[in-house]
Amino acid sequence: MPSRMCINPIHNNKGILHQSNSTSSEERWTTNSCAMDSLYDISLISEKVPVILDNSKQWHRVLSTSMKLGSRGIANVQAVSRNDLQSKSSYSNILLVNRTASPLAWFMECKDRNDRSAVLLPHSFLPSMAAKKLQNAAEKIKALLGDYDAIHVRRGDILKTRKDRFGVDRTLHPHIDRDTRPEFIQCRIAKWCPPGRTLFIASNERKPGFFSPLASRYKLAYSSNYSSILDPLIENNYQLFMVERLILMGAKTYIKTYKEDENDLSLTDDPKKNTKVWQIPVYTKDTEEC
Template sequence: SDSCSQIKALLGDYDAIHVRRGDKIKTRKDRFGVARSLHPHLDRDTRAEFILCRIAKWVPPGRTLFIASNERTPGFFSPLSVRYRLAYSSNYSHILDPLIENNYQLFMIERLLMMGAKTFIRTFKEDEADLSLTDDPKKNTKLWQIPVYNAEETC
């Protein structure tokens, strides 16, 4: 869409990450009252300090980083600004507001913006060649595991 080209022009040369949290990080308690998740590393891997560590090898400092996410906590990704210039679709609401009627339309525009990035990092790996924030599989996990929060490697 034309609005998409306008935003791309404003972003210039940029990279993008899609950070899926919300629905995907929910836990449920087992019969012993222990919280378990289908994606045991996802909550950790999608926090700013872990994202910084993970993407350092793919996205050089000083780059513009477009972030698309269903995380609603204000300032959640702010720690990434120590290394990157952060951009969100909400920065372009003057362009998008007149056009967007629902979340689905917003996601379609965000998708086009992510696809237009020089380097695009997904939440989950979908193809072998994909860069991803987590190594947890996206689908077909029936195993509810205890979430892991500690770092396994140093940055």
């Protein structure tokens, strides 16, 4: 696993071309990245899947030895099945087998894409492997929340629209803007969260007070309410999101934006997977309920 993860939001040529020359590439990398063990408990992950960080002595020993062994030292495999890796003699004596999940991402879901029911690790695995200090912060906040429900409301990036050749706005998720507005959230979750409950909200919505209308029915709570716990600890939004995910997972009733599993509760029925079909956004109610 990489020892550091990039947290720079500018991943494009324009951003690279307009970087200042006053700092070295190493300094920029340090500024725009965070240590992987500041996000994850590597020892805890290793109890399930052994992890070697790329700045560890163990990794350097493996890499050095594999380079000395030449063709018997390392094999870069792509689109090679696990069965072939285990059964073919050409791989059996290789010291290091490198399978890059994706050149564009640190992680890849641990699943067989030809058999989506054959999940090797659940979606909740990595979120539950947060670094100890993040877990401790989440536990403190959960204790203060007491008995609570929670919703994750993804807006921001997912509300992207573009105009078609007739100038009409279209989106990949036609109901998501509607379904994540307070009045529709209140209607949707009414059957799961009774009035008067404490409702923890985690969202990337930037408009202050956007969810305030929900306060007419619920006691609202956000991570920002616990700045005394988080401010001394949180260094970037990745750490904050990991704490929020732990809080979400600890709720009595947890409602996601999209369904990830068939038994999940969700704010929208739009599929999470990108359908690549640009549709006209829908803002009207489907029924007269609520």
